[in-house]
Amino acid sequence: MQRPVARRRAAPLRGAPSQANLDLEMVARAQPVIERLRAAGIQPSAQRVAVASYVLATDEHPSAERVWTVVKRTLPVISRATVYNTLNLLVRHGLLHELVLAPGRTVFDPKLERHHHFVDDDTGRIIDVPWDAIAVGEPRGLPGLAVREYQVVMRGRQRTARARR
Amino acid sequence: MQRPVARRRAAPLRGAPSQANLDLEMVARAQPVIERLRAAGIQPSAQRVAVASYVLATDEHPSAERVWTVVKRTLPVISRATVYNTLNLLVRHGLLHELVLAPGRTVFDPKLERHHHFVDDDTGRIIDVPWDAIAVGEPRGLPGLAVREYQVVMRGRQRTARARR
DNA sequence: TTCGAGATCTAGACACTGTCTAAATCGAGC
DNA sequence: GCTCGATTTAGACAGTGTCTAGATCTCGAA
Structure with missing residues (x-):
């Protein structure tokens, strides 16, 4: 298969941008x-x-x-x-x-501050919950477990005016 | 009253000497x-x-x-x-x-009592953590969120002699 | 400038997970 | 025995994520 038009490749961004006049x-x-x-x-x-x-x-x-x-x-x-x-x-x-x-629903979150998550049962919508909204004691006294990070995952329903089933 | 457990039997499993006893x-x-x-x-x-x-x-x-x-x-x-x-x-x-x-790792847990989970970073092994091992305040004061269930999910490493990489 | 090494990117194949469909089978009631 | 609805089956299908081979890029060295 011939390629009539040259394909765009990775633009040179390493080092100084040499095509800075593009945009x-x-x-x-x-x-x-x-x-x-x-x-x-x-x-x-x-x-x-x-x-x-x-x-x-x-x-x-x-x-x-x-x-x-x-x-x-x-x-x-x-x-x-x-x-x-x-x-x-x-x-x-x-x-x-x-x-x-x-299953089959992986999602990315750029928010790096500690926070919890709420997942809506009906819509699957994810809502960030501030860390301070829930009092969680530091997990300790767990023999043999070195906890790197933890969070509370909540599931339930978001009580919006309409979303009711 | 008693129900035949394996009504239709297709092929005997290899190396199952006492299938009847098993049944x-x-x-x-x-x-x-x-x-x-x-x-x-x-x-x-x-x-x-x-x-x-x-x-x-x-x-x-x-x-x-x-x-x-x-x-x-x-x-x-x-x-x-x-x-x-x-x-x-x-x-x-x-x-x-x-x-x-x-992603691609869904698992089932028959334990119905409330408990938390620890996931080993290296092996993926899941460990049940008793509810009382972590002090979690009931999530409330979350405007618009009706929490049905919640748990703490911890990630880290299990400090066993073997789990090593 | 030219070259080569290594990093990065692409397209598509692949593997895995979970759902769906049509047809076969089951089982309870008549 | 017959019928009807529930259940099961095999395989197709769809979505997600990874892998591979080869192409392209950048950089530094000659």
Whole structure:
């Protein structure tokens, strides 16, 4: 299969951006994200910056598939594997949390401050609950268990005016 | 009164010398399970009794696939769909809890008393933590959220001699 | 400038999990 | 025995996440 038009490849973002004249505003907006990636020891490629720009700033709790959809709007040729790889990379480097809510329903959360989660039984909607809203004693006295992190997961219903079943 | 447990027998399982003894033992053991199913309003078919006999008694936190494997030892022709359907049925009727630990890692827990969970980072092993081991204040004062159930999910490492990487 | 090494990205195949469907079978009541 | 509804079966299907081979990129060295 011939490719009539040259495919876009990873833009040169390592080191000084050599194509800075492409979109100065985008580069300027991306700058803090690039800093964060560098600070975390992640090489900031164009794809990674695009993914991180969305997923580290949203409060949507997006799924991987949703991230792919959104990021494609600004970087149309990014592949699914790259999105998954980048999300895993961000999780491994502690910039992102992964929440598994139900079978086949994994979601990402950039909020790094400690907080709890509430999951709506009907809609599956996730709501962040401030850490101070629930009094939880530090788990200790658990022989043989070194607790790295913990949180309260609540399930129930969100009492909105309409959502009733 | 007594229900034939394995009505249609297809193929003998390899290396099962005393299948008859196994069946007798199973029938005797199945009686309380049948009662529980009936009490929950579930029609106790042979397949359901076989699934429930294992999954309601284990402390293994098995996955659906694991349940299928184990149940097939006593009921060789049970289909995957039936196992999934039965597990969902048990969950819907409150005899079983579903835990989603990681993408593609859903597990079932027959322990109905309130308790918390600890997940080992390295091995994925799940450990039940008694309710009283952690002081958690009742979640309230959460505007618009009707909490049905909640628990603490801890992650970290189990300090055993072996769990090492 | 050219080259090569290593990092990154892509497309698609693959594996796994869970659901759905149509048809077969069961079992209770007539 | 017959019928009807519930249940089960096998396999197809759908969604999610990983893996692979090869292409492309960047950088530093020659």
